[in-house]
Amino acid sequence: MRIDTPKYKTSDEVDFVVIGSGAAGGILAKELSTNGFRVVVLEQGPYLTEADFVHDEIKVINQDLLTNKPKLQPSSFRKTPNEKAKPQRALVYGRLVGGTSVHFTANFWRFHEIDFIERSKIGPVPGADLRDWPITYTDLEPYYTKVEWEIGVSGLAGASPFDPPRSKPYPMPPLPVKGSGVIFERAARKLGWHPFPAPMAILSQPRAGRSACVNCGFCLGFGCEVGAKSSSLAAAIPVAEKTGRCEIRPNSYVHRIEMDSNGRATGAVYFDEHRNTHLQKAKAVVVCANGAETPRLLLLSANKQFPDGLANSSGIVGKYLMLNSGGVTNAVFEHPLNDYKGFAVSRLLHDFYELDPQKVGFYGGGGIDARYDLTPIGFAMGALPPGTPGWGKAFKDTLARNFNRTMELFCHGTSLAVENNSFSLDPDLKDAWGLPALCLTYKDHPDDLKLWAFQNKRVDELLDAADAKQRWSQPIQESQFAVHLLGTCRMGNDPKTSVINSDHRTHDVKNLFLCDGSSLVTSGRGQPTMTIEALAFRAADRITALAKRGEIA
Amino acid sequence: MLNDLSRRNFLTRAGGAVSTVWLSAHWPAILAAAEHAHQAAKSASPAKFQFFSPEQAVEIDAITARIIPSDETPGAREAGVVYFIDKALTTFAVDDQKTYREGLPGLQARVRELFPTVEKFSAATPDQQDQLLHTFDDKANNGNRFRARASGTAKPFFETVRAHTIIGFLIDPDAGGNRDGVGWKVIGRDRQHMFQPPFGYYDKDYAGWQPNPTNAEKPKA
Numbered sequence: 123m124r125i126d127t128p129k130y131k132t133s134d135e136v137d138f139v140v141i142g143s144g145a146a147g148g149i150l151a152k153e154l155s156t157n158g159f160r161v162v163v164l165e166q167g168p169y170l171t172e173a174d175f176v177h178d179e180i181k182v183i184n185q186d187l188l189t190n191k192p193k194l195q196p197s198s199f200r201k202t203p204n205e206k207a208k209p210q211r212a213l214v215y216g217r218l219v220g221g222t223s224v225h226f227t228a229n230f231w232r233f234h235e236i237d238f239i240e241r242s243k244i245g246p247v248p249g250a251d252l253r254d255w256p257i258t259y260t261d262l263e264p265y266y267t268k269v270e271w272e273i274g275v276s277g278l279a280g281a282s283p284f285d286p287p288r289s290k291p292y293p294m295p296p297l298p299v300k301g302s303g304v305i306f307e308r309a310a311r312k313l314g315w316h317p318f319p320a321p322m323a324i325l326s327q328p329r330a331g332r333s334a335c336v337n338c339g340f341c342l343g344f345g346c347e348v349g350a351k352s353s354s355l356a357a358a359i360p361v362a363e364k365t366g367r368c369e370i371r372p373n374s375y376v377h378r379i380e381m382d383s384n385g386r387a388t389g390a391v392y393f394d395e396h397r398n399t400h401l402q403k404a405k406a407v408v409v410c411a412n413g414a415e416t417p418r419l420l421l422l423s424a425n426k427q428f429p430d431g432l433a434n435s436s437g438i439v440g441k442y443l444m445l446n447s448g449g450v451t452n453a454v455f456e457h458p459l460n461d462y463k464g465f466a467v468s469r470l471l472h473d474f475y476e477l478d479p480q481k482v483g484f485y486g487g488g489g490i491d492a493r494y495d496l497t498p499i500g501f502a503m504g505a506l507p508p509g510t511p512g513w514g515k516a517f518k519d520t521l522a523r524n525f526n527r528t529m530e531l532f533c534h535g536t537s538l539a540v541e542n543n544s545f546s547l548d549p550d551l552k553d554a555w556g557l558p559a560l561c562l563t564y565k566d567h568p569d570d571l572k573l574w575a576f577q578n579k580r581v582d583e584l585l586d587a588a589d590a591k592q593r594w595s596q597p598i599q600e601s602q603f604a605v606h607l608l609g610t611c612r613m614g615n616d617p618k619t620s621v622i623n624s625d626h627r628t629h630d631v632k633n634l635f636l637c638d639g640s641s642l643v644t645s646g647r648g649q650p651t652m653t654i655e656a657l658a659f660r661a662a663d664r665i666t667a668l669a670k671r672g673e674i675a
Numbered sequence: 676m677l678n679d680l681s682r683r684n685f686l687t688r689a690g691g692a693v694s695t696v697w698l699s700a701h702w703p704a705i706l707a708a709a710e711h712a713h714q715a716a717k718s719a720s721p722a723k724f725q726f727f728s729p730e731q732a733v734e735i736d737a738i739t740a741r742i743i744p745s746d747e748t749p750g751a752r753e754a755g756v757v758y759f760i761d762k763a764l765t766t767f768a769v770d771d772q773k774t775y776r777e778g779l780p781g782l783q784a785r786v787r788e789l790f791p792t793v794e795k796f797s798a799a800t801p802d803q804q805d806q807l808l809h810t811f812d813d814k815a816n817n818g819n820r821f822r823a824r825a826s827g828t829a830k831p832f833f834e835t836v837r838a839h840t841i842i843g844f845l846i847d848p849d850a851g852g853n854r855d856g857v858g859w860k861v862i863g864r865d866r867q868h869m870f871q872p873p874f875g876y877y878d879k880d881y882a883g884w885q886p887n888p889t890n891a892e893k894p895k896a
Contacts, residue, residue: 278884280886281884281886281887282887283887283888283889296884298872298878299872299878299881299884300872300874300878301873301874301875301876301877301878302877303878304877304878304881305877311887316887316888317887318887319884336868336869336870337869337870337871337872337874338868338869338870339868339870340868455877457875457876457877458863458875458876459874459875459876459877459878460863460865460874460875461874461875462864463865463870463872463874463875464870464872464874498845498858498859498862498864499841499842499845499846501862502841502845503838503841512812512837513741513742513743513808513837513840514741514742514744514805514808515744515746517742517743518743518744518746518748518750518861521861521862522748522861522862522863525862525863525864526862526863526864526875
């Protein structure tokens with residue numbers, strides 16, 4: 123049920139227009155409106171509610187209900203900037219109110235101290251631009267705690283000896299352990315490793331009028347119909363709307379930030395669902411459109427004063443994209459796990475979070491989790507052991523035997539920031555509105571692939587210790603599809619090498635702020651959303667302070 | 676397709692390489708197809724086919740019955756897969772009409788070529804039918820991937836029927852297809868949508884969380 127909220131006129135100069143309603147945008151909307159500001163959130167996707175998220179395998183397979191639409195929003199891919207990009211589906215993100223947080227797996231690890239200071243600690247990495255953040259873990263710690271308590275994260279403080287310091291325990295105990303988690307925990311301990319209950323942005327207990335997880339098994343790829351998954355849609359946007367100062371405006375595709383002659387942003391220009399164009403006026407603009415669409419919007423907003431795109435005096439808008447390395451290994455066990463029941467991940471380990479480049483011969487680190495995120499059709503199409511016939515009795519028998527006896531291990535890891543890896547505007551390809559489409563340019567840094575191989579070896583050791591009957595891994599290969607969209611408008615103190623400062627204000631435009639995956643300086647170890655949300659809470663504090671001191675307009 | 680583990684794309688993971696692209700382009704329409712199949716399954720009299728002639732439907736049904744055969748447990752036939760495909764071809768899979776229109780005569784020509792005394796696919800013995808369908812396997816890839824193309828068709832005929840059959844067999848029964856949930860029964864997926872732990876064999880005797888040793892040092896590989 124949607125709450126009645128104010129309907130601002132586009133001619134009303136509201137305090138903030140927030141572009142995007144996902145992990146970051148939802149929290150900024152909540153925080154800024156709670157702090158007394160008038161906020162309009164422009165979201166390109168529809169406003170769906172829990173009633174729209176019926177249990178239905180079809181929905182898992184047909185993600186496009188909740189995600190970007192390849193037919194309307196084509197994209198292209200190339201490995202290096204010298205190549206002509208070929209049209210292909212190159213990225214996925216949530217395209218609805220709540221954004222990607224609606225359909226994600228909900229792994230919610232904090233970054234560790236090392237993620238913010240790794241350049242200082244290990245020095246430069248050839249072929250990459252590894253940098254320290256302008257903020258540290260200590261700066262962000264209170265905001266991680268805010269995410270856990272205000273958005274809702276289940277977990278067990280102190281369970282991992284590698285966890286960074288925290289000011290409060292989790293607000294809820296971990297979700298129940300799954301068969302995959304028990305197998306993982308027992309085998310990891312045999313090897314002397316330190317498995318722990320995975321922190322998940324899914325409620326293990328009822329909280330704030332939301333239900334606890336009912337273990338339906340339709341999690342990755344789905345909206346949660348009981349509100350247990352802590353999406354912005356479930357956890358942040360209702361709070362924003364209840365302030366009476368925040369309007370969520372769906373089906374509003376922003377394609378230009380309007381500027382005045384003084385180099386000040388005056389609002390956001392968008393298409394409504396009938397393709398009529400509007401300008402929502404605002405005193406300040408906050409872009410939270412994700413690590414692909416945020417740089418795209420800045421590039422689309424080029425004008426005479428900013429011929430290379432807004433906030434792009436550094437020339438790095440869209441560059442230094444990081445996707446997170448890693449992949450999956452499947453394993454089959456003797457007895458039924460029935461791991462299709464429940465959320466995806468119940469156990470995790472961080473023993474390889476911080477590897478010593480001198481010892482392993484490459485930069486990087488990661489986490490390994492135990493999971494099952496498959497549904498019947500996807501399982502039949504992609505998760506049977508190599509060599510299984512694709513039809514007939516042997517196919518059917520293997521499908522029937524393995525569906526409940528399979529689990530997955532997922533390696534998540536670092537990606538290095540490489541200048542050539544980017545989202546840019548395709549010179550030829552246009553979207554359904556006639557605007558330049560996104561072009562993904564990406565070639566993994568060799569260390570990212572070495573890390574993946576290293577982690578796959580640990581996974582094999584674990585599965586052997588677990589007495590898996592059969593195991594096989596996704597081949598290690600270079601990326602050409604983007605899910606985690608990180609680093610494309612990174613934070614820093616130097617306007618020549620970064621796009622935003624530590625207040626999330628662009629170096630070039632005083633009343634233009636960016637906050638989402640694009641803000642990240644390093645990739646973390648594979649699960650970025652928790653950090654994106656902590657940054658959003660912190661950005662809201664910084665922006666509020668600036669506004670109250672009259673330092674924005 | 677079966678072992679194409681380009682898994683960085685979790686969408687691919689959710690639906691298999693070829694079929695996911697195909698499905699995701701047609702999401703709203705597949706719901707309609709599923710609903711249609713659901714209605715057809717519920718109705719006492721057999722549903723009318725919208726795309727197939729009755730004769731064609733018999734042939735497609737025979738193919739699906741070799742892809743997921745009926746034995747001790749139900750197969751594609753019991754799941755009403757042919758009805759699902761028929762509706763699909765007038766809705767979300769309308770682009771595949773040509774594949775079926777041209778692919779089926781191609782298959783029948785292959786029947787007469789291999790078995791001159793057999794008039795059509797549905798009249799062949801199960802062994803003959805399997806032999807025929809194996810001619811579509813991709814030998815270059817150990818028979819695991821389905822790149823086989825019926826000559827003259829726009830898309831690989833058998834690969835398309837195979838994907839449609841698996842989807843029609845395993846789709847959520849509440850949304851249609853997978854008549855009476857027989858596909859989920861075969862793979863052991865409970866039709867409930869709320870579960871309580873323990874879920875299976877390995878967690879049923881889990882003794883509860885025991886803390887890790889506290890003397891762990893941050894590992895340096």
